[in-house]
Every structure is written in structure tokens, then in C-alpha cells.
Amino acid sequence: MAAEASANYSPIPTRDEENGANEGRGEAHEDVQNDVQNPPHDAETTNVPIIEISPPPSPPSPPTRVNTDNSDNISVAQTLSQSGTRPVEQPPNHKRYSNLSVWKERIYNSVAPSLHEIMELGYSDHSTSREYRHHKQRNRLLRLTIGEWINTLALCVGYFSILYAYSKKDTISVPQRRVFNALTTGVSLLLGVNLAASLRSYAKLLRWRMLAACYRPLETFDLVMGCDSLMNVIKLLWKAQNQKRKFLPSRTQILCVLWLLVHLAVTILVGIIGLNYNLDTSADYVLTQKGSTSIVDLNSLSTGDYSADLAAVQQWGIRGEVTTPLDQGYDVEEQQSYYSSFEGHTRYYFQDQNADDPDRVIISSRYIESLASCQDYTVSRGQYGNLSYIIYNNGKKDVNQSLPATPGPGGLLFISKLNPTCGDRCVEFHTFQAATSPDSNDNGDGDEDEDEDNFDGDLDDGGVGTYFICNNTVPQVQDDYNKLTSEYLTEDMVGRMLAGAIGWSDNPPTADGKEEYAVYTNSSEMSFPEALGPGDVADLISSFTMGAISFMDNSPAMYRKTVISKEQPIAAQVLNVTWRYAGTILAVIPFIHFCTLVAVILWANKAIIKDDSHLAIAKAYHTLLRELGDRGCLLRGDEIVSVLGNPPVAYGWQASGEYDRAMHVDVFHNLTTRTEKPFAEGWYDGNGKTNGITTSTGTANNTGLRGSFGQRYRDVDAADYF
Template sequence: MESQSSIFQNSESTALADGASMTTSKGTLGDHSSMPSPEPAPDQNTGHTPLLEAEQVEETHNDNHTREHSNQPGDDKKSIAPSLSSIKSYNHRDSRKFLLWTGFNRLCVTLLLCLILALTLRAYEGFDEKHPRILGKGETKTFNALVLGLSLALGLNLASSLKHYGLILRWTILTRRYVTLQVFDLILGCENLTNVLKLMIVSIPGIERVAFDKVPLLKDIAWLKARRDGSRYTWVICLLWILINIGAQTLVATLSIFWPVNPSEIMPLLVRGDISVSDLRAWQVDASNHSTAPQLSVANAYGIAGSQYPTYSDQSAIDELYMQGSNAVLRGDDYYQYTFLNRNPDSMHSDYIASSRGVRSSAACTQFTFGEGSGDRLNGSVYASSDGGHSWDYYPILHSIKGQITWTAIVDETCGDRCTTLYVYQRADNYTIVHNSMFLCNSTVSDITGKDDEFTGLKDEKKASIYSADKFAQIAAGAIGWSGYYEDGFYDRQSKAYLSGLPFTPYEILNTTGVQDIISRFTIGAIAAFDDHGPRIILKDQQGSPLQGQQLQVDWLRVLIILMWICLLQSLALVVLLACANKSIMRDESFFSLAMLLSPIVNRIGRESGMNLSGEEIYNHPKLWNQKIKYHYRKIKDGSRKIKKVDILVEDEDWSEKDMLKRSHPWGDGLFC
């Protein structure tokens, strides 16, 4: 720690005898014109200027040494002139620069630690809010170690800075008035908050009456007898100082509350391991090669379940919904799209992530023109034309319900490998549905697309399961019309009618666009539901297996407010330091320097009888009992110059200083020893 104690350090190891006579002859302190060189520049570490160079001290020493052994009259008179090597120049401007430099350096360390802490939090939270960083176990431990170290460093730096400020401010406090030895000792030890607390208690007005008159048991507490200095505001200053120290540490400790590390709810951590994906070869685990009827019924059930999934037109909204544990469907201009999920086999419904694989469903419909009967179902058929009246035919409708929609899907391939043809018939009920409607639709499921490098080391069988068989897609395309059984001798088709109230059974007159939308939405819903709880396969040893990770969630508003308060508290302490501390010479923390300062007081007891005394015994020694002291200086004259001697003054003994010290004021610039 830098200090200003160098004003009390010898600039030359050879010191003059304490009784040397100080004259104004050539080479002595009093003759300014005899100095061979200009006054040195101020010491950057102390703010004080050494007075003499080594050659000057040596010359003066030799001259004084010669005169010390002469037999001139008056040589036996004791001189109070100081040793030249202990004289230093004190300047308020240099001292202020030193205080500013020291205090600002410590404030910069605090600012730097706050900045590093904020950057660390941001780095582990993620700089992109849309793609937060997910932490594994190792990263979480590293983060905890980093922020713990930074928090400790910040707290220790704050405590050290405030302690340093207090050690500097104590010298100004000690110059303000005479205090008892106990109070003087407590102020000297103000780096310890326990001493500050004791000083606060003994400084409360009326504490002696309360402590000794009303609570007799407190008479045994020796330090409660310390106050007899008459100050009314010392306890307020002590209380504020304690609150500042406790508040600063509390703020640092509170910081960790506002950056919890919780299990990630946005996205999982991707590690190397097994991945569970949907088996898109068949709609049943035990699918028979001889009959597809059971699969058709299963596909329809998945479609009904998938119709409840939310639909969005913004992919970002879907990604957010995935993280909440729900499947979602993306709606395009004339299609619906679903993105498959990769799941952790050990926790499929908690650890999953959207894959690169996606599929689309679409439908193209043509509305029939009715001929004879206006579209009424007669003998199980409807007479209609699908080309605007150029050709007419009877189209079988297996069953119908007034006001409801009948969906009939053709089992055989008629429009492509991944396509199913459907007939949609809406029967009038003479209320809302005022006329019959019929549509011919081709429902198509696209190929599954995805990144080639999403999985590695896959065999053809696994690839077929991931990217689906054509038969699987064809069944999905007609899911809305599958019933799972054949009726009335029609083995090339199945028909399904639904009651009102479902998302895919609107009670309104249908049009081409509406029918296309219903079919493609039901189809993609069946695939989404199958991916959610259908048959699955496990891909071994793949990169990107989803695992529950940890996510840092920083409450930036409160964190920044706390960091600002920490910096503000230290800044305010620095302002107080600059405003109040530059009133006297500030000594360092050296115990030897402090021993030199206190030696005039403790020497009254004597070395022979006082070396083993405790502080309390020294306070109560008969030679020091009831004494009040203060840190100040005496004016002495050295030739033509006035020198101030730093000393501990005793009340009622230093009468020559009484007028000068009646009011506390800053020590003026000049020479001090």
C-alpha cells in the first residue's frame, strides 16, 4: 500500500545529533543561498518534497559534528532543533494529488471488477437473446467458480478501499479536538469495525448516565468509560461509516440472488448420445402386410388428436411453443408444415429439440356441378360433373347426415405415390346449409427434407424409418376419410362422417379453399400426433442428443442497479476523502512510525515499568490518567525558517499552542519534522 509516511523516513542514513546547534552559517538549513541545486520535485508516491540532497546533509553533519565537541559558551544548552534528515516539505496540492491518485486507482479496480462480472454474466447467459446459452454440468461449475471469485474480489476490494480511506481520514479526525487516550486508540484502530462500533457507543450523548446509573452491570465494561470529549456528532459519523461498510458488502452478497441458474426451459443441451425418432415406415408397430385397414383407422385417430395442436404462421412462435412441451403446426400460404422432434430416449417428453427434418401437406380440390336432383343422394349416389358440365357421372356416397360433411377416401393409388383422392360431400339441412356441395380433392404429403449430416452411420433401414415410406405418406394424406372398415361392398374406399363442433367440421357452407385447408390441416395433424406418441426407433451414438441443461437467467435491471450503487458508494467515500482528509499530514500504517508518534506519551511511564502493560493499564496509569491528547504540531524556529514539529499535544500542558489550536484548521504548507 502506498503511503505518505516518507516525510518521516530519513533521506540519508547518517542523522545529526539531537542536540546539534542550528545556525545560519554556510551549509546549514537556514542558509537558502548556500544550496547547490534547486529544490527536488515532489515524490509521486507521497506528495511531499525532500528538503536536502545527501551531499548537503553530509556537509551539514560534519559542520555540526565539529561544533558539537567545541567548548563554546552555551553548548551545554539543550537544542530543540530537529535532525535535518527528518525535515520534509508538505504541500496541500501534492497531497491532494496523492489522495486522488490512490483513491481513483481503487475506484478503477472496483469499476473493472464490475465490468468483468457483467461481461461474465452476459457471456454465460448468451449475447443473443433469441438463442440463449445452455450450460452443462462442467460449464455450470466453471461459471459458479468464476462469479464466486469475482464477487469475493469485489467485496474484498470494497472492504480494502473503505479501510484505506478510513485509515487516511483518521488523522484529520485526530487533529480536530482533544480526546481521551481510549478514544484516541479507538480512532487509530478505525480499520476494525468493532472499534468503530465501540467509538459510536461511547460517543452517544448521555451514554455514561445510562451505562453507569441505570444499568450497574455495565460498569464492568472498561471501554464504556472512554468518552469525555464532549462531541455530539461522532456517533453519527461512526454509524454512517458502519452502514456504508455493511451496505457495500450486503450489495455484493445480494448480487447472486439475481442470476439464478435454473434447468433450461427454452432448449436442451446437445451432447453425444442416443436419439429417439419416429418410425415412419408404418402407422402400427405390428402392421400386417396383408391388410392396411387397421393402419387406416390408427391414422384417423392420430389426425383427430393432432387437430387440437395449435397452429401458427410464425416459425419463431412454434419454436417457443416446442420448448413448452407442445407440438405445433406451421401454416403457409397453401400448405401446412410440421418439424419433427429429436428426443432423448430416457426422457422423451422433457428433453427434446426440433430437428432439421420437416414435412408439408397440401390439397387441391375441384367443386362438382350438380345435375338432376341438385346433388341429393339418391340410391347411394350423387349425379354430378367434375369438369363444369362436360361429362356427367354417378358418384357413390356411402352415407350422409343432414348439415354434416362426409369424407370418402380412395384406398388405391390414383394421384401419386404420396397422394390420396377424397370425395367431400356436404348435405343440406334447409337451415344454415341451404344447398348440397361436393368436391373432388387430391391430398398430398411431401417428401421429408432435412440436413444430410444430422445423423451419421445410418443404415438404409434406419433411413427408411426416418424419412418415411410412400405408403405411410399416402395413408396420412387420406387420414380424414379413413374409418378402418369397408362397407356396402366398396373395398376401394372408406368413408367417415363427423358430428359438429370439431375443428374440421364447420357448420357453414363449404367452398374449395375451405375444404383444401381442412384436409391438409388434418393430414399434418396426424403426422404431428404420430411424432408425439407413435412408434419410435433409437439411433445410437449420435451427436446432438438433447439433455436437460442449465440456463442462466439474469435480472439485468436489479444487477445493474446494485453495481451502480456499489460504485456510487465508493465514489462518495472518495469524495469525502478528498474533501476532508487533506487537512494534515497523513501517516502510513507502519507500526514503527506510529510508535515514534506515540513515544512522547508512553515514555512518561518509562521503559522499565511499562513494556508489559496492556492498553487498558496504560490508559489508567497514574501518569496518564485523565489525560486528553490530540494529533497536531508545534512551531519551532530554525534560523531564519519556521519549522513545524509533528507531535502529540496534551491538553492543559501545551499552553503556548492553545490559541493556535483553539480551532481546528488545515495544516498549512511548509516544513515539518
């Protein structure tokens, strides 16, 4: 090979040879001109015009290069000292460059780590020399890799933002759920693809440093060259065994394990993000759509037996005592609750159910109200509720009022008028609260003074009874937003039944069938530990009615009817995120990526990084593979390794005396040709002689296979030196 390479170069001719050659070429040129200008004339061609033909230009002579004996012994110090010398430039071409093309070229140069020279307008496009500088390549590596890390950071922040935004929603509808699933799936895929692409590009950068670290068998060298594939990394983990210590891993195997763990870590972290959030069914909110809705049918309270219906309404009210009155400023109504002013005005919003799924309940915009008011009068006789009559003063005179029953001390008697005069949906009440007995309520003079301040009564015997005249009205069902149809309305008779609920009972009517009464003793479920005012009694009447309606609406014993509504409740979903783990994972992924980025930049920059194109890599293998010549065009990679004998090879550089001392990078398989030092800064082009440096006599120096280097050749292995 050395002989073939030397045949391509000719010695520099002496001055005499140049003159002789020029004279010879001059005589030949004159002969050609004479032959062209004085062609032989023929009688038949006398009328043909004579055309002068210029002689063809002389072919350019091949460039000559000087090979001296000293060119084989160039030191690194000499190379570095002359690294600033620029190779002889060819004459600039006259191609015009636009500002846009210049900026495009500069942008490309700034992000391509393998481009070791920024092209200039005055420099020839056909120059093969490139300049290598550590800091320039490091800056390009940073610009190349930082963009991928920024993508990872942006995707993690976007993932976090999606989870945070949807976790703050009270309900997530079906379309919103589909958008959420699409966003999270898309971000997860992009994050996984970006991380895989980043690690793949990092492997392409790291391989040149690994290949330059030491000599290794060609089979292992080829696996390192393709280490961007995880399959090749696994093969390399098996092939790069420690030849000296069978039971200890080699450095190459350790790096392979670390690289596989990084891939596994980022893949698992991206995958388990989805395990830290769930779309659960909301227990507090529902969504609505048009469909079959189940609503309470208050008209079903009227069965035709009026007395029995009134007693049933009172029983609903007693069971409704378990309901909870809410202040009117309360945000959301709960089940078995209603709004109250605590002065006689209550409101209940109906809670509709999904006809197919009773567990799906929605608070509708339909409501029903109860409006009660009372006037109080002081009882002067019979105030303890142990007489069949009482005497109270109505502000003008004393009135003797007979009682259908005696409530007893501290008891409460409600008398409901069956024929009220206050309205179609109104009931009038006469209510008597008896005073507690002196024995059970005698706490001294101080208590008597306090009762006197509160009720302005005559406390000679220690108790005060109060007589109230009240009325309660239950208006028609109303809606905050929609106009109601007849299927949502209630009958007036049902309204009266609900308005007088606290005064109905299963006792027979009195006063010639015009009144009904109900007695609530102080020991019953409705106990009254203290004297009541008119507002308290009005609130008691209104709350009793609204408690009955609220309990009916949430009781399976109450009849319901199905209507077609635009507000059919359906299940709503809510996003629950375990932020302790999800947030940690989304922070760890960019951290791992950044640490890998820094390690790649610091370690890979110690070698010249070539372009990833197949042409550039083929150029790196050219010197090694030209030993095959024209043979083996269909050989597989393992067959090429077998034909070449699996020699130890390494990626490195070599000082050269040719082309104005431009250095050379190549794949070396001779231990004496590669410079065993870090890559030197300067201009690189080279002469392509890597299997022994060619001397001026055309012989190859192959002493590297003998002596101490030969011993190293036998012992060298990638597993031992890397």
C-alpha cells in the same frame, strides 16, 4: 528531560575563544608534524625507509543552534509570514538522476498524501524538512482515493454487463454456467475487497484529523490510531463514553456507529446482488448432447390387421384436429402444431424426447410432408347429398357417379382408393361436398348472386354441390442437415396409410374391396359452414394427415423407440434478473463510495497526514514513549498505558524557533505546548521538545498543569470534545 535536551547544545563561542582554540589546534598540529617528520633515530633502524604519515583530519565540530528567550513566543502569524523561507540547504550531492527515476519519483509524490514535498534534483536526500500545503495534500488525497472509487465504478459496471449479457442468452450451457458463476463470484470478491480496502485507507486518513481534534486519554488515542481495524472501532465505541452525560452518546461513539453502518451497508449490498438474479430452467429452449433419444415410431401403425390399422389412423387424424397449423414463415414450431401453406402443403418437424427425462423435448431437423392437390367439378344432380348417386360434368361430358353413402345437406364424403395409381406413398380421393338445403341457406337474391360469382354453378334451386378428384402423397422422412439411417425411415405402406387418413374408417370396403369411404356430416366435429374450393379441400386432406402425425408425436399413447442420437435434449438454463433491484444496488454502491470519499477529503485535510509506515508512526510516539527510557521493551499496549498513567494526549503542531523557524508535529501530552489552531502551512522539522518549551537557561515550562489549564486537564475527555 528538558535538562537532558539542553545538554546537547553548546553556546556560540566568542571571537577570542575561537582564536584561542584555533591557535591551540595549530600548535598541536605543528607538534604532531614535527613528531612525524623528525622521529627518534635508532641505530637498528637506520636502513628502514622513512614514510611520511599525514595527520588525521580534525573531527567536525557539532552544529550550534541559538536558543533565545524570544524563541518560545513565536506567533502563528510570524510562522505563516516566514513559511516561504526555505531551510538552509546542504550542498547538493553529485548523484546522477536518470529521467526514469525522476518520473518515478514524481508519480509517487503525486499519489502519496503523506509526502509533503516534491524532491528536487538539487536538494539533498538527507534533509529532514518537509513543506505542508493544504491544497497540495488535498490534491494528493483526491488522486489517491479517486482511483479506488473508479475501481468500484468499473466493477459495478462490469457486474451489470455480465448480468445483461447472460440475460440476453436464450440458453446457458453447463460450461457457460460455470464461467458465469466464476465471473460473478470473482467480481463480487473484488468489489468487496476493493470496498474494504478503500474504507480501511479512509480510516487511516481520518484518524489524524480525529487525533488532532482534542486531547483524549492515551488508551482511546491508541484505539483511534488503529481505527482501520473494525475490532478497534468496536472497542472505541465502548471506551469513548460520554463522561458528563451517561445516557447520551459521545461524538466519537456516533462516528463509530456511522463507520460501522457504512461497512455493514456496503457488505450487505454486495451480498444481496446475488439474490436478485436466478439461473432457471428454460421453458422454451433445450440443449443437446449425444445420448439416448426417444422418437415416435410411425412404423408401429402397421400391426398386420390392415383394415383396423386404417381405422386407427383415421381416429388419430380426428383427434389431431386440435393441433394448430402454423404459417411457414413462423419462427419456431410449437407442440401439437405443424407448418402449412394452407393450399395442400404441410410439413411437420419431429419432436424428440430425452429417453431418461420425457419432459425434455427438442424440435429436430427431421421432417415429414404431405402434398395434396385437387380438381373440382360442379354437380348438376344430387347436389344436396340425399341421393345414392350424383351427376357431375368433367369438362367433356356428364358423369353418373354412384355413392357408397349419402352425406346429407352440407356433408362431405371421402372415397379412398385402396389400389392407387399415383405412387407407392400416394392415395387417390374422390370427394363430394353436398350443398346446403335451400331452406337453411336461402338469404335472398343477393346471396344467390354471391354464390353464383364464387362457383359458376346453376343456382336454380339455391345450392351447389361440388365433386373433387384429389391425391395426397406423404414422402419419405427427410432431414435438413443429416443423412438418415433406416431407424428413422418409414415404410411405404405406412406412408400410404398416412396419406389417405381422412378417407379411412371402420366401414367395410366397397367396390369389390377397392375403396373405403368416410362421411363427415355438417353436424360432426369437422363441419363446413361454406362451400369449399379445390385448394380448401387439398389443405383439408393434407392438414388431416399432418394433424394425425403431430398428435401421435406428442401423445403418450403412441409407441416410441429409443435411438442413440447426437441431439439428445437436456435441460437448458436461462438467467432471470430483477433489474429493478439489481440495477439500483449496483448504482447505490458507487454513490455511497463517492459520498464517503468526498467526506474524507473535506474533513481529513484539516490535519497533516503522516505516512502509514511503522517508522513514521513510531516517530510520532517517540517523544511520548521516551519517558520509559530503556525500560518496558516487552510491555503490551495496555501495560504501557498503565505505566504512563493514561495521560491525555493529542496530535498537533508547535511553532519552533530552531532550525530557521521550522514547525514541529508530535503527540503532545502537555496542554500548554500544542498550538490550539489549525495546522499552519509551511516547513516542518522541529526540535522534538514537546513536554514544555526549553528556554535558553535549560529549564522546562510546566505551568500547563496548573491554573485554568489544569482545570481543563481534569475535565477534558475525547467523548466531550469530539
